Amino acid sequence: MRKWKRTRRRRKERPAEIIRLELCDLCGATFAEGEAVQGFVPDSSAVSPGNDCWDGLRRITACGPAHFAALRENYRHRPFTQEELWAAKIDRALTEGPPVLSLLELGCRTGLHEPDIRRAIAWHNEHLPPRTDL
Numbered sequence: 001m002r003k004w005k006r007t008r009r010r011r012k013e014r015p016a017e018i019i020r021l022e023l024c025d026l027c028g029a030t031f032a033e034g035e036a037v038q039g040f041v042p043d044s045s046a047v048s049p050g051n052d053c054w055d056g057l058r059r060i061t062a063c064g065p066a067h068f069a070a071l072r073e074n075y076r077h078r079p080f081t082q083e084e085l086w087a088a089k090i091d092r093a094l095t096e097g098p099p100v101l102s103l104l105e106l107g108c109r110t111g112l113h114e115p116d117i118r119r120a121i122a123w124h125n126e127h128l129p130p131r132t133d134l
């Protein structure tokens, strides 16, 4: 007599659902990415790592509409300084990719002309944080 071997059906194991988390830029609360309230605000200190079109815009993330409105209001009062944006572009060029060897090359990488680069450097030097190690 032949015995039928009973096998347990194995359920296909589902991969665990990946939940991406976000942080509120105002209060630091953590929440699921889908619950985030996000948008862009003008900010001359913000440059995009990969796309010059987004330079001068900062993506803000909030836990809800009230904190989003508060963040947007904070940035509305922040001055937008062209030299600060140029300095951020220069910083990106100096810290990403192959080394920049000349002012001409820096101009090509940033899209800035030499007078703009000099104004950005002057702005940067005027806004250095005070040194505490002197």
Ligand SMILES: [Zn+2]
Binding pocket: 024, 025, 026, 027, 028, 029, 062, 063, 064, 067
């Ligand atoms: Zn919040």
